[in-house]
Amino acid sequence: AQRVTQPEKLLSVFKGAPVELKCNYSYSGSPELFWYVQYSRQRLQLLLRHISRESIKGFTADLNKGETSFHLKKPFAQEEDSAMYYCALGSQGGSEKLVFGKGMKLTVNP
Amino acid sequence: DTAVSQTPKYLVTQMGNDKSIKCEQNLGHDTMYWYKQDSKKFLKIMFSYNNKELIINETVPNRFSPKSPDKAHLNLHINSLELGDSAVYFCASSQTSGTNTGELFFGEGSRLTVL
Numbered sequence: 001a002q003r004v005t006q007p008e009k010l011l012s013v014f015k016g017a018p019v020e021l022k023c024n025y026s027y028s029g030s031p032e033l034f035w036y037v038q039y040s041r042q043r044l045q046l047l048l049r050h051i052s053r054e055s056i057k058g059f060t061a062d063l064n065k066g067e068t069s070f071h072l073k074k075p076f077a078q079e080e081d082s083a084m085y086y087c088a089l090g091s092q093g094g095s096e097k098l099v100f101g102k103g104m105k106l107t108v109n110p
Numbered sequence: 111d112t113a114v115s116q117t118p119k120y121l122v123t124q125m126g127n128d129k130s131i132k133c134e135q136n137l138g139h140d141t142m143y144w145y146k147q148d149s150k151k152f153l154k155i156m157f158s159y160n161n162k163e164l165i166i167n168e169t170v171p172n173r174f175s176p177k178s179p180d181k182a183h184l185n186l187h188i189n190s191l192e193l194g195d196s197a198v199y200f201c202a203s204s205q206t207s208g209t210n211t212g213e214l215f216f217g218e219g220s221r222l223t224v225l
Contacts, residue, residue, distance in 0.1 A: 034213070043114075044153075044200065044216040084151055097166050098204075098214055100145075100153040 002027050004089045006101035013077050014109050021072040021104050023061075023087030031089055033063055033070040034098070038084040047072075047085070057081070077108045113137050116201045116217035123191060124225055130187045131220045133201030141165075141206045142184035143214065144176060147198040159184050160206060188222075196224045 003026040013019055025031060033050040048056045050063040050070060061072045070087060087101040114135045123129055135142060143166075144156040158166035159178040173189045188195060201217040 036214075043218045044202075044214075046213045049213070086153060097155060097158060099155070103151045103153065105151075 004101035034088040114217040135203040139203040
């Protein structure tokens with residue numbers, strides 16, 4: 001069974017501070033990991049996926065298969081990063097099912 | 111141009127009523143989904159349709175009946191509404207064949223309040 005754990009529900013930091021949003025997964029197959037973001041009053045949208053190995057809006061995430069983790073990091077948080085962040089797990093080759101973690105609310109204070 | 115659109119955005123109704131939420135996508139995707147987001151913001155998949163065929167049906171009461179008249183539309187009908195059905199329902203679509211990125215495109219959500 002696919003499972004995603006985001007252990008923290010809330011994170012509040014000051015502008016310019018580093019942030020790390022934790023995500024652990026459980027899956028016996030080949031995982032595909034994603035981070036989705038939901039800004040206030042906006043729809044849920046893809047932030048980044050592990051297969052792309054890219055940095056979006058200063059965020060990066062590395063898939064660590066040994067630790068079954070896909071933590072999201074940004075060295076210097078900005079106020080506009082305040083949002084709900086969801087880690088999601090699919091299977092390689094395309095899955096009709098994407099399982100989401102419970103989400104984490106990031107607040108970046110001025 | 112809105113890629114995934116849902117109607118209505120807000121729905122307030124009494125317990126026991128029947129209601130529907132409609133979803134349409136203009137991305138040419140072959141798979142559509144319904145997700146439920148509860149008051150704690152937990153997002154859980156309910157159904158998935160691929161080319162009008164039901165492929166995922168999570169543990170959802172049979173009061174919930176999805177219908178896909180074509181691959182661009184996936185509607186959700188709910189019978190005998192209960193208080194616990196109050197939530198935000200998100201429609202999403204993706205392309206799961208061919209060049210598949212695994213990305214889901216979401217609608218804006220439909221907030222259902224059952225009184």
